[in-house]
Amino acid sequence: xxxxxxxxxxxxxxxxxxxxxxxxxxxxxxxxxxxxxxxxMPVEFTPPRIAIxxxxxxxxxxxxxxxxxFGVCIPGVAALDLAYAVGSMSGRxxxxxxxxxxxxxxxxxxxxxxxxxxxAAWLECRLIREQHTEDAYDxxxxxxxxxxxxxxxxxxxxxxxDDSNAALHTIHHLGGGNFVRASNTVQAKxxx
Amino acid sequence: xxxxxxxxxxxxxxxxxxxxxxxxxxxxxxxxxxxxxxxxMPVEFTPPRIAIxxxxxxxxxxxxxxxxxFGVCIPGVAALDLAYAVGSMSGRxxxxxxxxxxxxxxxxxxxxxxxxxxxAAWLECRLIREQHTEDAYDxxxxxxxxxxxxxxxxxxxxxxxDDSNAALHTIHHLGGGNFVRASNTVQAKxxx
Numbered sequence: 001x002x003x004x005x006x007x008x009x010x011x012x013x014x015x016x017x018x019x020x021x022x023x024x025x026x027x028x029x030x031x032x033x034x035x036x037x038x039x040x041m042p043v044e045f046t047p048p049r050i051a052i053x054x055x056x057x058x059x060x061x062x063x064x065x066x067x068x069x070f071g072v073c074i075p076g077v078a079a080l081d082l083a084y085a086v087g088s089m090s091g092r093x094x095x096x097x098x099x100x101x102x103x104x105x106x107x108x109x110x111x112x113x114x115x116x117x118x119x120a121a122w123l124e125c126r127l128i129r130e131q132h133t134e135d136a137y138d139x140x141x142x143x144x145x146x147x148x149x150x151x152x153x154x155x156x157x158x159x160x161x162d163d164s165n166a167a168l169h170t171i172h173h174l175g176g177g178n179f180v181r182a183s184n185t186v187q188a189k190x191x192x
Numbered sequence: 193x194x195x196x197x198x199x200x201x202x203x204x205x206x207x208x209x210x211x212x213x214x215x216x217x218x219x220x221x222x223x224x225x226x227x228x229x230x231x232x233m234p235v236e237f238t239p240p241r242i243a244i245x246x247x248x249x250x251x252x253x254x255x256x257x258x259x260x261x262f263g264v265c266i267p268g269v270a271a272l273d274l275a276y277a278v279g280s281m282s283g284r285x286x287x288x289x290x291x292x293x294x295x296x297x298x299x300x301x302x303x304x305x306x307x308x309x310x311x312a313a314w315l316e317c318r319l320i321r322e323q324h325t326e327d328a329y330d331x332x333x334x335x336x337x338x339x340x341x342x343x344x345x346x347x348x349x350x351x352x353x354d355d356s357n358a359a360l361h362t363i364h365h366l367g368g369g370n371f372v373r374a375s376n377t378v379q380a381k382x383x384x
Contacts, residue, residue, distance in 0.1 A: 019211010188276035
């Protein structure tokens with residue numbers, strides 16, 4: 001039974017507001033891939049748009065450019081080892097979904113392979129072609145056209161991170177396979 | 193006594209690799225400002241380049257465009273309330289350094305105001321002018337020309353997050369004044 005529920009598009013950018021490391025999925029011409037990406041950020045709430053760095057030499061970039069689409073899955077602590085594993089080999093050397101026995105669903109709008117098991121949320125994105133920034137900075141812009149999140153950790157447009165859902169807290173890559181996990185939510189206090 | 197030590201430029205992008213919320217500082221024509229920004233990411237390690245979203249209506253954007261420079265300070269848990277406070281008012285309504293009694297130093301290369309107290313690291317950046325992405329996505333690119341970090345939390349190009357330096361663990365904004373803190377470092381394990 002899935003705990004994933006649709007996220008309204010005006011709330012989709014909040015899914016990556018806090019800088020989690022994500023998994024980028026892609027599909028074109030019958031080939032598919034998944035890679036890890038530490039470098040992504042929202043650039044707008046409405047319409048929901050994001051920027052993500054996808055190196056021009058990667059198989060993911062090839063597929064995303066060919067299809068004009070890419071998926072973003074947000075791994076939880078439960079998928080930490082998996083996130084590092086898929087970030088450490090190329091999809092040109094074999095299908096990583098098979099290699100690591102990763103279950104995927106087909107996205108509702110773009111049909112992209114999306115991962116729910118061990119993940120907190122996913123987004124389907126259309127690539128907004130920006131040739132210069134893609135070439136100069138490997139920075140790809142995308143518009144979110146569908147999103148969903150595990151209701152145990154994100155509901156009504158807000159993250160709820162506490163002891164009850166520690167396995168779905170987001171992970172944030174420091175480098176070299178070292179990560180930090182997101183803590184429970186803490187609220188800022190007004191300054192005098 | 194400061195615990196800040198220079199960070200080699202090839203390691204500078206690692207300071208924001210894990211998606212922390214940052215403080216953006218600026219200085220032009222004798223006016224200065226500091227604002228919070230949740231949306232930033234590295235785009236390259238060498239040369240160290242980053243992208244950051246700075247709304248075109250902000251005072252920070254006005255100063256950064258005028259000077260062609262901006263600073264990035266990385267608040268720790270100790271500066272969580274401050275980060276939210278400086279993100280909740282405009283520098284056009286008064287100098288936030290005075291308002292919140294924020295001590296700053298002058299950056300070594302660009303002379304930008306930089307905050308060390310309560311922060312884990314800082315970077316001085318030159319704005320790389322990209323008119324189209326600035327206009328269309330409020331996305332500003334910058335090249336890091338100087339960086340430093342508190343040696344208690346970042347040394348030899350690596351973050352070291354543990355119980356001994358919890359006040360300097362980075363903070364990550366979920367929205368509406370809700371944050372998560374970075375946990376102690378955890379290491380990914382190889383998958384079979």
